Amino acid sequence: MKKKIQRIMILFITVTLVISYLLMFLLAYARIRDIAQENLRNEAAYFSAIVNRFGDEALTAMDGTGTDLRITLISQDGDVLYDTDEDAKLENHADRPEFQKALKNGSGSSVRRSDTMGVDLFYCAVRLEDGTVLRIARPVRSALFTALQFLPLMGLLLAGMLLVGVRYSRRKADELVRPINELKVDEPLSSDTYEELRPLLVRIDEQNKAKDAVANMRKEFTANVSHELKTPLTSISGYAEIMKDGLVKAQDVPDFANRIYRESQRMITLVEDIIKLSRLDEGEMEEIEEDLDLFDLCREICDNLVPYAEKHCVRMELKGSICHVTAARRLVQEMIMNIVDNAIRYNKPNGSVTVWAGGTIGGARVVVTDTGIGIPEDQLDRIFERFYRVDKSHSRETGGTGLGLSIAKHSAELCHARIYVSSRLGEGTRMEIDFDESERPLHKDLT
Ligand code: ATP
Ligand code: MG
Numbered sequence: 001m002k003k004k005i006q007r008i009m010i011l012f013i014t015v016t017l018v019i020s021y022l023l024m025f026l027l028a029y030a031r032i033r034d035i036a037q038e039n040l041r042n043e044a045a046y047f048s049a050i051v052n053r054f055g056d057e058a059l060t061a062m063d064g065t066g067t068d069l070r071i072t073l074i075s076q077d078g079d080v081l082y083d084t085d086e087d088a089k090l091e092n093h094a095d096r097p098e099f100q101k102a103l104k105n106g107s108g109s110s111v112r113r114s115d116t117m118g119v120d121l122f123y124c125a126v127r128l129e130d131g132t133v134l135r136i137a138r139p140v141r142s143a144l145f146t147a148l149q150f151l152p153l154m155g156l157l158l159a160g161m162l163l164v165g166v167r168y169s170r171r172k173a174d175e176l177v178r179p180i181n182e183l184k185v186d187e188p189l190s191s192d193t194y195e196e197l198r199p200l201l202v203r204i205d206e207q208n209k210a211k212d213a214v215a216n217m218r219k220e221f222t223a224n225v226s227h228e229l230k231t232p233l234t235s236i237s238g239y240a241e242i243m244k245d246g247l248v249k250a251q252d253v254p255d256f257a258n259r260i261y262r263e264s265q266r267m268i269t270l271v272e273d274i275i276k277l278s279r280l281d282e283g284e285m286e287e288i289e290e291d292l293d294l295f296d297l298c299r300e301i302c303d304n305l306v307p308y309a310e311k312h313c314v315r316m317e318l319k320g321s322i323c324h325v326t327a328a329r330r331l332v333q334e335m336i337m338n339i340v341d342n343a344i345r346y347n348k349p350n351g352s353v354t355v356w357a358g359g360t361i362g363g364a365r366v367v368v369t370d371t372g373i374g375i376p377e378d379q380l381d382r383i384f385e386r387f388y389r390v391d392k393s394h395s396r397e398t399g400g401t402g403l404g405l406s407i408a409k410h411s412a413e414l415c416h417a418r419i420y421v422s423s424r425l426g427e428g429t430r431m432e433i434d435f436d437e438s439e440r441p442l443h444k445d446l447t
Pocket of ligand 1: 347429
């Protein structure tokens with residue numbers, strides 16, 4: 001980047017200098033040409049005064065002086081009466097523009113190629129008192145030579161400016177790049193740098209925060225897993241130890257064995273849930289999407305859960321109509337299963353659970369309503385967090401690990417569905433699985 005900035009700056013300086021160099025040369029040349037013409041006019045006036053006073057003999061005195069000035073005396077008819085250039089004397093000059101202008105207006109000038117000398121000349125002609133015309137001429141080349149004399153000096157100036165420019169561009173490029181090199185990637189917003197980089201730094205900061213959040217979540221998750229595994233393991237180990245030491249009466253052995261069985265089942269469920277979650281996290285679930293009838297799926301789930309509901313003295317009811325979605329069967333099943341399981345588990349004796357499945361204007365939908373214990377308003381968003389349980393002791397009693405809804409939320413994301421929850425403490429909860437992708441708040445009021 002530094003090299004690129006330097007290159008651009010050097011190129012810019014060089015082009016600017018070369019253009020100014022050429023412009024200066026052209027301006028100098030134009031000015032010198034003007035001055036040369038002006039001088040020639042003055043000289044013509046001067047010579048005409050001499051010839052008017054002393055006659056054309058005064059001109060012969062110019063012969064052999066070695067000046068680059070060409071002097072010509074022309075009669076009214078255009079015949080050359082005198083010329084410093086001997087060869088030009090035979091030619092008639094009546095057609096020369098400066099001669100014609102001088103005859104008409106008293107004086108005239110022009111710049112053109114001399115037929116006699118074969119070079120470009122400045123001409124200036126003046127009509128004398130006796131009617132003849134005195135014309136003097138000087139090569140244009142002399143103006144060009146004068147202008148060219150400035151070239152080396154201007155070139156030196158150009159080289160000097162280029163050198164300064166290159167050094168300056170290097171320093172500037174260093175200065176420009178330094179704040180970028182000094183950026184603190186860990187704390188991007190603390191760096192004092194270009195305003196233009198701010199959106200990028202804000203993004204880096206957001207990414208850092210997201211990474212920190214993930215790292216914290218992982219730490220918390222590991223701590224939770226260890227804790228959740230340790231509790232049943234401690235119980236199992238405790239019961240086994242008592243039995244090993246022969247401290248359990250023969251008739252109590254089945255009860256102890258049952259407790260060990262229950263705790264180990266709990267561990268198996270937990271480990272299975274963790275595996276499911278990590279697979280969902282890693283995106284390893286390569287589920288095949290298929291055409292599903294949500295109503296049919298709900299009937300299957302309700303049928304399976306009826307014995308569980310009866311055990312909790314909860315009445316199950318299924319409502320709705322056939323409704324098709326294209327999604328991965330296992331994910332949708334798991335999602336609905338977890339939600340209906342909660343509706344039964346966190347219900348009250350003689351309570352009820354209503355499962356509704358059907359199509360709406362917004363798309364396919366499953367609604368699970370229960371008349372259970374409800375969820376406090378401030379914890380509605382938190383119940384989807386891993387291991388989060390509103391009432392830890394109650395969940396433990398019922399065997400909950402707090403992973404069911406996180407699995408459901410994950411599965412919903414993979415099925416392009418969203419789960420909305422609304423609840424009233426002590427009255428019941430309503431969970432809605434919406435297969436419509438339009439954005440809506442996470443929880444709505446229970447109506
Ligand atoms: P499991 O992993 O076995 O499902 P869990 O049921 O405790 O354990 P989640 O299903 O994630 O975990 O639910 C999280 C918490 O949200 C529950 O512990 C419970 O406190 C609360 N909860 C969820 N559904 C309901 C409901 N229908 N009524 C009342 N509370 C609920
Ligand atoms: Mg649950």
